[in-house]
Amino acid sequence: MSSSKPTKVHSVRLTNSGQAARATSMADLMKSVKTSFISPKKGEILAGTITKLNSYEILVDIGAKTEAVVLEKDKRLLRNIIGILKVGDKVTVSILNPESEFGNPVVSLRRFMDDKVWNKLNELQKSQKVVEATITEVTRGGFIVMVGDAQGFLPNSQASFLETGQNPLGKKVAVNVLELSRLAHKIIFSQKAGQSIEFEKEIEELKPEQKITSTISNITSFGVFVSLQGKSHLIEGLIHISEIAWEKLMEVPKDYKPGEKIEAVIIGFDKKAARVNLSLRRLTEDPFEKEMSKFEPDKKISVSVSEITANGVLFNLGNGIEGIIKKEKIPPNVTYKEGQTVSLTVSMVDKKRRRVILAPVLMEKPIGYR
Known part of the structure; x- marks a missing residue:
């Protein structure tokens, strides 16, 4: 009995010339197949198209093997995405994870949404x-x-x-x-940008040092806002805390209430802020002008320390007058504490800063003291 040998079969493909070419391994065949899929990398910014959009899932086609899943933990951002975007919209995404355990790229739309917001803000600023x-x-x-x-x-x-x-x-x-x-x-x-022209028309009949009656509209930590009559409309005024009283105030007095009528004097116009600057203290005589004659240079006084600051030691000289020993005039190895009574000499009166410059009375001049 003759034995028959098994026939060896070869896979073949035709070349452009029609000749048969022997196929190689499956790996080589896979390599020869060209694909258009991209392999995203973490941190990349890629363009894509929204293919699914609802409160449960947002998918974006970025050209990868599978659709990318949008992951946003910020609920407000998520609501904005769902409310503003729609299926078919072109977007850009940031790659958070090139491939999750389910095989999908994980992406974020935060940067894209931020770009939309800032582009809109830039348009609003220009217009x-x-x-x-x-x-x-x-x-x-x-x-x-x-x-x-x-x-x-x-x-x-x-x-x-x-x-x-x-x-x-x-x-x-x-x-x-x-x-x-x-x-x-x-x-x-x-609220005031672009109001300069109208504001200038409204203040045509107002002038500095003019007394006016206004209505308190708001109380803040730095002053009292009021409304006053302009040429044809109400305009805004501000009484800064420094203009409420001649003495230094740390807060606006509690007796000022919104809705109350208040008389003030005009001290200037802030055209950029579209606001009239007002003063209450200038309705009365400045006590400093009257009191400063009591503080002639070289006069000896004895007063208590009211406050220690980085710039020096402060003293309440009465009637809203403040005195100071500047820090460079404090003798070496000398310290002060609040409430301590100190013998001082008047050096000068600082009219601009409305205070009296003082120096300690020294029994002898320490080495290095100026």
């Missing part, structure tokens, strides 16, 4: 278009406000509350973009 803002927080220097998806700051100097002194939280105000810095993440809004 000076007025938009609506909502006050969400009150700070010492002003108000935190929301304009769409952007959180910014409305400084007291750029705010205007002429109607009432009520709690402004939740209040809607009309603002425009005053200043932007994406690097510092600074967004400054203003």
Whole structure:
């Protein structure tokens, strides 16, 4: 019986010339297949198209083997994405993880959404278009406000509350973009930008040193805001805390209430802030002018220490007059404490700073003392 040998079969393919070419291994065949898929890397910014968008899942086609899954932990950002974008929109994504345990790239749309917000803010700043803002927080220097998806700051100097002194939280105000810095993440809004021309018309009949009657509209840590009658409309005025009384005040007196009428004198106009600067203390005679004649140079006085500061030792000389020993005039190895009575000599009267410059009375001059 003759034995038959098994026939060896070769896979073949035709070349362009029609000749048969022997196939190699499966690995070589796989290598010969060209694909258009990309392999994303962590931190890359890639373009894509939204293919699915709902509150449970957001998918983006970035050209990888599988669709990318958007991961955002910020609920407000997530709500903005769902509310603003739609399926088919072109976006850019940041790669957080090239391939999750499920095989999908994990991406973020935060940078893309931030770009949209800042581009919009830049447009608003250029056009000076007025938009609506909502006050969400009150700070010492002003108000935190929301304009769409952007959180910014409305400084007291750029705010205007002429109607009432009520709690402004939740209040809607009309603002425009005053200043932007994406690097510092600074967004400054203003209620007054663009009002200069109107303001100048309103103050045509007002002049410095003129006494006016105004209505308190708001109390802040640095002064009292009032509304007063301009040529045809109400305009804003400010009585700074330093202009309330001749003596130094640490806070605005509690007896000032929103809605009360108050007489003041005009001391200037802040056209940039569209505001009239007012004073209460200048309605009365400056006690310093009257009292300073009591403090002639070289006069000896004995007073108590009222405060120790970085600039020197302060003394209350009565009637709102402040005295100071400058730190460079404090003798070596000499210390002072509040309430301590000290013998002093008047060096000079500083009219500009409204205080008396003092020096300690020395029994003998220490070495190195000037």
